[in-house]
Amino acid sequence: MMATREIPKVAFHDLETLWVQISGTLCNLRCTHCFISCAPDNHDLPMMQTEKIIGYLKEAEQLGVKDIYFTGGEPFLHKDFLSILELTLQKFPASILTNGLLINEDRADKLARIAQHSHYSLEIRVSLDDYEETRNDSVRGLGTYRKVLAAYKRLWERGLLPILAVTEIREYHSPDDSPLNAFEKYVELLGSLGVLRPRIKIIPVLEMGMLPIPDSPRYVTPQMMMGFDHSLLQCSTSRIVADDGIYSCPILVNEEQALIGDSTLSESLVDCDLYHTACTTCYTTGMTCKNY
């Protein structure tokens, strides 16, 4: 008989950050490393209804939530996204995680206007997966490299200081030829576009979703949590809302075991299980999905 694995809990501290899975699992790309397998035809999690999002934002305000992150899928696929963003920024700082493909000149102008009119910061995080075109496009799709960089430049030219978000997928595929300092490569790349103040965030790869689950999965143990500051794990301070309810972690959205509420944020403010291999990634790398 197999021994039962003891699953440690992380103590809930305070709800600081609310993530919104605004476009569900719908995306205009099909990246080969996506941890929730988002795609143009993935309807596992549908678009969130605007009224539902506004309801969560109101509750977040009452609870004293500090900031809001919009993710997906691709947030700009949501028909009301810019209106929701504008409404959000009246009350909260906000961040968008986007692949950038839908940020044309008109949307870039609107984002600049919305950002300027808010007292709070708007962070726009645009994803790229390699500083070489062919390597990026093999992950994100043909032609994406140029479109992403064009979107980044549009935002930069409007003074929005976008963040380039990069996964360590190169290191995952080719650990022997990964650069010593990836930051320098991206600084150089953005510099070639005339971006003089690049903001870059490098994120570890999560072996789940579109990537194979490791042969020998590693889990967080109760011993590892002894003396560990729980507030270093985001599930002590963050929740993500999706169409079907509230999850403990933005990485584990659409994972049944991470679903901890179905209607109000208040009911989800509980200790939660560190049951997934992704929890080990957070624990060991100090990963934060947040911008800073």
Add this chain to the structure above:
Amino acid sequence: MVKHSQSNETREQGKWGDAPTYNRVILFGGVYSNYISLEYLLKECQKMDAEAIFCLGDIGGFGPHPNRSYEHLQDTKVTTLAGNYDLSLSQGLDDCGCGYTDPRDNHFAQISYDYTFQNTSQPNKDWLITLPRLIRFRLADLKVLLCHGSPRRTNEFLWDSSSPDHLLHRFLEDSGADVLCFTHTGLKWYRRLTGNRHTVNVGVIGRPENDGTPNVWFTLLEAREQDLKCFFLPLDYNHSRLIDEMKKEHLPSEFIETIQTGWWTTCTEIMPFKERLRGRF
């Protein structure tokens, strides 16, 4: 991996009974081992007729000879609370617990912390461990709570553009205070909230404000009955002398550039968009 907790317990509303009362106080944060600006500030304070002076933590880091800053504070009537740096040093931890998430920010933070740890005497580390995490007093009829980062976490960054009104209201509600003062980010700001509530980031005297001028900033608070006035005051000091000493101690040229030019060159990734936009890098 063992990490200490930066969490505070603030939901204690019954602590105002013995709190002292003032009408005019001086507050500053982030000395960052800039004992020269601290000397200038303490001289300035003598002229200002303040009833009390408060340091909101992070005494070491960035600058040279940390013991000189601790000893200045111990020799004067400054009431000091613990910042994340002070907690880390006093507990012998491996890093400053600043709360940075970017490896480039952490690279420079570690250089600074290692230097400060090696150059802080044991008696001063023992003194740091005695510092409180929160301080309460009354300013005329207003109840004031002091902390380093936020009331709930010593290393929380409360930037102007990342701190929504409803969160600040909740901090005040939970603690029973009318005025909340903090530091940690390095940038001063003041916001008056509804219901005669106030929040003040008191700034730092250890490094300039990322505005292209080498002076640093401190805060004067005055109150009469329920009426609060908040003044941010610039402090010029002999920053050339500090630069000479930083060079002799082989501190990074990036730190020296900040002292000289007033622009932040390190630990910039932690800044939100609006604050970052105002700087040079």
